Amino acid sequence: MKEMLTNKILTGLHDGDFARLMPLLHPVSLSTGERLSEPGEAAPFIYFPESCVISCLAHMQDGKSAEVGMIGFEGVADITGLVNPQAAVHSLSVVIGGSALRVRKDDFDREMLRSEVLQQSLLNYAAEYLAQLYQRSACAIFHLVEQRFAVWLLLLTDRTEDAVIQITQERIADYLGVRRAGVTVVALHMQAAGVISYKRGNLRIMNREMLEEMACECYGTLAVDRPRQTTYM
Amino acid sequence: MENSGQIPIILIVEDIEWIRYGMRKAVERQGYRVVEARDAAEAIRLAELQPIDLILTEEEVPTFNDLTARLPRHPALSNVPVVIINPDAEDGARLGDTYLLADYADISSFLAVLHR
Numbered sequence: 001m002k003e004m005l006t007n008k009i010l011t012g013l014h015d016g017d018f019a020r021l022m023p024l025l026h027p028v029s030l031s032t033g034e035r036l037s038e039p040g041e042a043a044p045f046i047y048f049p050e051s052c053v054i055s056c057l058a059h060m061q062d063g064k065s066a067e068v069g070m071i072g073f074e075g076v077a078d079i080t081g082l083v084n085p086q087a088a089v090h091s092l093s094v095v096i097g098g099s100a101l102r103v104r105k106d107d108f109d110r111e112m113l114r115s116e117v118l119q120q121s122l123l124n125y126a127a128e129y130l131a132q133l134y135q136r137s138a139c140a141i142f143h144l145v146e147q148r149f150a151v152w153l154l155l156l157t158d159r160t161e162d163a164v165i166q167i168t169q170e171r172i173a174d175y176l177g178v179r180r181a182g183v184t185v186v187a188l189h190m191q192a193a194g195v196i197s198y199k200r201g202n203l204r205i206m207n208r209e210m211l212e213e214m215a216c217e218c219y220g221t222l223a224v225d226r227p228r229q230t231t232y233m
Numbered sequence: 234m235e236n237s238g239q240i241p242i243i244l245i246v247e248d249i250e251w252i253r254y255g256m257r258k259a260v261e262r263q264g265y266r267v268v269e270a271r272d273a274a275e276a277i278r279l280a281e282l283q284p285i286d287l288i289l290t291e292e293e294v295p296t297f298n299d300l301t302a303r304l305p306r307h308p309a310l311s312n313v314p315v316v317i318i319n320p321d322a323e324d325g326a327r328l329g330d331t332y333l334l335a336d337y338a339d340i341s342s343f344l345a346v347l348h349r
Contacts, residue, residue: 145251168321181247181291183321185255188337200321200335 006073007048007101009121017115021151024111025101030054032097032166036077040087046108047077051098053159055077055175057091066140066177067152069133070095072159074224079126082112095167095175096160135221143177143216146186150215151222152176153196153205158224163205169198190214241286241344242266244313248294256289259318259337273300280310288315288346292322292328301331314347316340 002018005011010018010025030052031035032120033082037043047054054077068090071077077092082105112118139148152175157166169187173180187203190196195210196203205211212219243265247253268283270276273296276288276290288304290297304310313333322333334343 012256102277148247169319170321179249179291179293180319181256181293181317182249184318185259186254187320188259198320 005101006050007076008074009076009125010048010101012121013115014117017117020114021103021108021111021118024103024107026101026103028098028100030094030100032094033171034094034097036092036094037081037088038091039089039179042087042105043078043081043092044105045102046081046105047092048101048103049073049075049077049098050100051096051160052094052100053096053156054100055093055095057093057175058089059091065091065174067095067175068136069129070152070155070159071129072224074159075125075129076122079122079129082108082122083126095156098160100109106184107209113226132222135218138178139216139218143218145176145182146189146214147216147218148176149183149186149190150195150211151219153211154208154215154219155222155224157205157208163208164203165203166201167203168201172203186214240264240266242284243340244270244276244280244285244288246269246270246273246288246290246294246296246300248272249298249318252291256291256318260289260340263337263340265340272296275301276300277303277307277310280307280313285310285313287340288313289318289340290315290331291317292319292331301329307328314343314345 001022002011029218049072054071055067056078057065058068059065080088084117169183170180173183191198195207195214197206243260245253245256245267247256248271253269257269260267268279270279290300301315304315317328317331317333318335318337320335322335326333
């Protein structure tokens, strides 16, 4: 079973720890745009993404939102729920639909107490996730929307391994925390440069090298290694 | 005021400078002349001073409702169409009295149909 998985935290577990966790893990298919948790709620489930990508969104009182963290095969959604049982200030939303393994949070809490390897693996990931939040916070302050859009597309496709993304510009705007019209003018510039194509919810990366050139230095810090052999332990 | 010149004039209404700049570049690439306003009041002042063929804005401009409410009542501007470019819009889509076009390249055919 473990060999069939992609999630780096699960595949990095020792066989004994994985065997105890396995009966608690339920494969689920998550839909694009699906909300997994809302601000003010304590999420009942923990998700280990396989092919899906989950976004952690921060919300403002006027309804605006912005992605502060992205979680794919390399991690777990969400790590703050494991550390702090209080109601969350953020929400979780599925950016790209796909498969994940889901476990009830109370079941997972029990397993976490039993396994030091699991605890260490989660701590390692927590450090990596915090580093993502730190870098993206600074990126949002210092860098242009076009650079942040390029980074976001690279982070997303690192996790999906697909050059095509089914997403509307309105949803991209919600993740980047900018107006839809802003995404439209930036996407137009990228299209004119031959970096992407976009037609009604269908975004295709045409030239990844040029996309990396358009991105700011933050992508170098934020890139995740795809090989499934790379584990946290 | 109607434009009797050869090249249509597009009035862009957008409060955020970098988005306004991007819209201007996209419109100019289509061969149109551009004037810019940051809000509804400035847009109406500019439209009273010179002929305007089309007003281009976006749905999140803070004065969007003010703009679309005032234009039809203005004697000189009631026939100037208000357009939003949204690549996710369906053909022929409307937002109230505002026309939605999927691409800046669609402005030409839109104006041609309007003046037919």
